[in-house]
Structure formats: structure tokens, C-alpha cells
Amino acid sequence: MKYLDEYRDGTIAAKLADEIKRVQTKPWVIMEVCGGQTHSIVKNGIDYLLPAGVELVHGPGCPVCVTPLEMIDKAHAIARRSHVIFCSFGDMLRVPGSHGDLFSIQSLGGDVRVVYSPLDCLKIAKANPDRQVVFFAIGFETTAPANAMLAWRAKVDGVENISLLVSHVLVPPAMEAILSSPRNRVQGFLGPGHVCAVVGYREYEPLSARFKVPIVISGFEPVDILEGVLMVIRQLEEGRGEVENQYSRVLTRAGNEAAQALVMKVFEVGDRKWRGVGLIPQSGYHLRAEFAAFDAERRFDVEAIQTEEPAICIAGEILQGIKKPHDCPAFGTACDPQHPLGATMVSAEGACAAYYAYGRHLKPELVHIGEGA
Amino acid sequence: MCLAIPGKVISVYEQAGMRMAKVQFGGVMREACLEYVPETQPGQYVLVHVGFAISTIDEDEAQRTYEALAELGELSELDAPEVDENGETAMRLMTPMVIPGREG
Numbered sequence: 001m002k003y004l005d006e007y008r009d010g011t012i013a014a015k016l017a018d019e020i021k022r023v024q025t026k027p028w029v030i031m032e033v034c035g036g037q038t039h040s041i042v043k044n045g046i047d048y049l050l051p052a053g054v055e056l057v058h059g060p061g062c063p064v065c066v067t068p069l070e071m072i073d074k075a076h077a078i079a080r081r082s083h084v085i086f087c088s089f090g091d092m093l094r095v096p097g098s099h100g101d102l103f104s105i106q107s108l109g110g111d112v113r114v115v116y117s118p119l120d121c122l123k124i125a126k127a128n129p130d131r132q133v134v135f136f137a138i139g140f141e142t143t144a145p146a147n148a149m150l151a152w153r154a155k156v157d158g159v160e161n162i163s164l165l166v167s168h169v170l171v172p173p174a175m176e177a178i179l180s181s182p183r184n185r186v187q188g189f190l191g192p193g194h195v196c197a198v199v200g201y202r203e204y205e206p207l208s209a210r211f212k213v214p215i216v217i218s219g220f221e222p223v224d225i226l227e228g229v230l231m232v233i234r235q236l237e238e239g240r241g242e243v244e245n246q247y248s249r250v251l252t253r254a255g256n257e258a259a260q261a262l263v264m265k266v267f268e269v270g271d272r273k274w275r276g277v278g279l280i281p282q283s284g285y286h287l288r289a290e291f292a293a294f295d296a297e298r299r300f301d302v303e304a305i306q307t308e309e310p311a312i313c314i315a316g317e318i319l320q321g322i323k324k325p326h327d328c329p330a331f332g333t334a335c336d337p338q339h340p341l342g343a344t345m346v347s348a349e350g351a352c353a354a355y356y357a358y359g360r361h362l363k364p365e366l367v368h369i370g371e372g373a
Numbered sequence: 374m375c376l377a378i379p380g381k382v383i384s385v386y387e388q389a390g391m392r393m394a395k396v397q398f399g400g401v402m403r404e405a406c407l408e409y410v411p412e413t414q415p416g417q418y419v420l421v422h423v424g425f426a427i428s429t430i431d432e433d434e435a436q437r438t439y440e441a442l443a444e445l446g447e448l449s450e451l452d453a454p455e456v457d458e459n460g461e462t463a464m465r466l467m468t469p470m471v472i473p474g475r476e477g
């Protein structure tokens with residue numbers, strides 16, 4: 001496994017870091033969009049390997065983080081009902097809403113369950129025909145095919161005691177919102193590898209062309225991220241703004257077309273709120289009219305619930321690359337992963353939680369510098 | 374949570390009208406839906422996200438990605454309880470959030 005060893009011993013990473021230093025002549029700001037990339041960058045100290053003129057800012061790519069408080073409050077209102085079995089992914093059930101996290105409902109006698117796959121909800125529903133099974137369907141494009149299959153099978157199999165509380169978001173509209181902001185600082189993007197394994201990268205091409213911005217679809221390993229940064233900087237230095245694929249060993253331009261086809265049968269694109277950011281037009285999925293009977297918001301009449309977010313939190317500016325966790329006076333003091341005030345602290349893939357987990361709330365001289373890549 | 378986890382397809386079968394597989398992730402065996410990569414055969418490696426294979430990859434890529442995810446503590450998805458055919462789960466309460474990097 002020579003290839004594996006080379007990938008991991010830092011030789012390739014050091015070469016890539018040297019090449020970035022050689023190519024870069026001007027200061028550039030690059031945003032990674034995927035929360036897995038953010039986590040990897042902070043854990044491995046990849047930003048410390050880069051020259052001072054290359055700044056990485058951390059985008060809104062953690063679906064758990066950007067699920068709006070309002071949706072968590074709707075989930076609470078549903079999960080509290082005695083005949084409901086409320087299911088979601090473990091990460092999502094731990095995020096605090098206005099009334100605590102969803103696990104806290106267990107202490108009130110509610111039935112809240114972690115599932116591995118949305119399909120687990122089908123088994124639970126068939127085994128409990130006298131109860132209502134509700135799935136909190138969150139995620140980006142990577143998760144949409146799994147969640148779409150649950151709605152599809154529920155309809156095909158006639159499992160009527162299933163419904164979905166849908167809070168699905170899409171990456172390109174968030175990137176467009178960032179680029180359109182008068183305060184935008186981002187000049188190039190690392191695109192999300194596993195999102196694009198599903199959707200491909202065709203839909204990033206109009207965005208890149210319109211804003212003349214480099215978008216390099218990248219993996220999340222240190223070498224992937226460094227190579228992605230190098231590809232973005234080459235484009236910026238040469239005055240290009242194109243979509244390139246660093247992660248060709250996993251994904252193609254077209255993506256997984258079977259998955260895309262089912263997603264479009266079940267969902268349609270519409271407006272969505274993002275925690276910390278607010279409403280972004282046409283930035284998420286809603287169930288199509290044919291699946292309205294499986295919409296938990298309608299079934300449980302929670303559509304009217306509205307929640308405002310705490311004003312002190314600067315998560316919105318962090319998610320848009322305008323600020324860093326250190327710019328927030330609450331970071332590491334009033335706000336930590338056990339008591340998060342907002343989006344970027346609620347999950348390990350959020351920028352604030354990642355900075356906190358790897359000691360970056362401590363004094364700079366105490367900060368642990370990662371062992372490189 | 375948008376990362377997919379690589380595993381080896383051990384067996385392929387039909388269940389409830391869907392193409393399914395037993396997939397091995399390190400020492401853990403879990404079920405995955407193959408409807409989006411229906412041509413996949415036993416012995417091949419797939420990237421699996423929340424119980425759905427989304428692409429096939431080669432063995433080297435699978436091994437490297439798995440190790441990278443393990444280092445990041447991004448394999449917790451695999452700890453979710455199994456739901457059997459009777460809709461029963463092995464456990465419900467999860468352990469508190471482990472913050473990677475804290476332990477050492």
C-alpha cells in the first residue's frame with residue numbers, strides 16, 4: 001500500500017503547500033463549502049500550512065447547523081404528541097431548539113428514536129400501525145435521495161402512518177447568496193465532494209460563469225483540500241473562473257442520475273430558511289403535491305409556528321465568510337458545544353464547534369498545531 | 374453529516390421491492406439500499422450515506438477514505454441502532470456528543 005502511505009506521511013501535502021506558496025502572488029479568500037472539509041481543515045491545521053496571503057473561510061455546509069430553529073420547534077411540537085414515534089439522525093436530535101433538544105422529549109414520556117437509514121421508518125411504521133411515525137428529513141443533496149426513497153416507498157406501499165418533516169437545503173443557492181452579498185469576501189470555492197457524488201457538478205457551471213469565480217469540487221482529506229486550494233489559486237492568479245473536479249476518483253460531471261431522478265419525482269425546489277442566515281430563495285426542497293399527504297407540517301398542523309433567532313450570535317456572518325469564530329465575544333465563553341447560541345456551534349462540522357474542539361478558543365501560544373497532513 | 378462512508382458489498386438481495394445489500398464497514402456489517410447503484414456486485418466497494426449507496430469506488434479509495442473518516446470521528450452514523458423487521462430497535466438513548474480532539 002505504498003500509495004496509501006505516501007498519501008498519509010505528509011510528503012505530498014508538503015509538496016502541495018510549497019507549490020501553493022510558489023504560485024500565489026496576491027492575497028485570496030477561499031471558502032470551503034462542506035462541513036466535513038471544515039472539520040478536516042481545523043483538525044489537521046491545514047490553514048496553518050498555507051501562506052499568509054491565503055485565507056480559508058468556512059461556509060454553510062453543515063445541514064444540521066443550518067436547520068432553522070423554527071423547524072426544530074415544529075419537530076418538538078410534533079414529537080411531544082403521545083401517539084407519535086419521532087425519528088431522525090442522531091446529530092439532528094441533539095441540536096437545541098427553543099425548548100431544549102429533541103432527546104429531551106424522552107424525559108417527558110415521548111418516543112424519539114435515532115435511525116440509521118430513513119428506510120428504518122418504514123419498518124417501524126409497519127410494526128406500529130396504530131401510531132404515527134414522523135421522520136425529520138434534513139440534509140443537503142447527499143441525503144435527499146435517501147429521504148426521497150422513504151416518501152416514495154411509503155406512497156407505493158400504502159404506508160399511511162408515515163410522514164416527513166422536510167427541511168432540505170441546497171448548496172448552489174447558498175453560494176449564490178454569498179456571492180451576491182455586498183459584503184462578500186469570497187473569491188473562490190472548494191465545492192462539496194460527496195454532495196456532487198449525487199448531483200454531479202453541471203449545476204455549478206452557470207454559477208461559476210456568472211460570477212467568474214473558481215469552484216473546485218474537492219474531497220475532504222488533507223491532500224484533497226490542499227490540491228483543491230492549489231487549483232483555485234491557479235485559476236485566480238490566471239484570471240480564470242471555472243468549475244474543476246479535484247475529486248474525479250469519486251465523482252463525474254453528471255453525478256448519480258438514478259438518484260437525481262427519484263429526488264425530482266418526490267421533491268420540488270422552493271424557498272427555505274437557513275439558521276443564522278435567514279430566507280434564501282429557491283434554496284431547498286419541499287414535497288411535491290402528489291406527496292402532500294405525507295407532509296408532517298400539514299398532518300400535524302404546525303405550519304404556523306415561527307421562531308426568531310437570538311440576535312447576539314454572529315453565525316450568519318461566519319457562514320457567509322464575513323467573520324471568523326474569534327470575532328465573536330461569546331465564542332468559548334457564553335457559547336460552547338454544550339451551550340450553543342447558534343448554528344455554527346451546534347455540530348462538530350460547524351466552524352465554531354470545530355475551532356472549539358481543537359483548542360482554538362485558547363490563547364494563540366497554547367494552540368495545538370496539527371501534525372500537518 | 375454529508376460525508377458518505379465506504380464499505381465492501383458482501384451480499385446482494387431483494388427486500389420489500391428494493392435492491393439491498395449487506396455492506397461491511399471495518400468490523401461493522403450494516404444494510405444498504407442499492408437502488409441508486411443497481412449494477413453493484415458482491416466484492417465491490419460503495420460509498421454509503423444514511424443507508425444508501427451513492428457511488429462505487431475502488432478498494433484503495435475505500436480504504437483511504439475510511440481511515441480519514443475514522444481520524445475525523447465521522448463514523449458515528451454507523452453507531453445508530455439497528456431496526457429489525459418487527460420495528461424494534463436495539464437501543465434508543467445515544468451517548469452524549471463526543472467532540473473529536475477533546476480526548477487527547
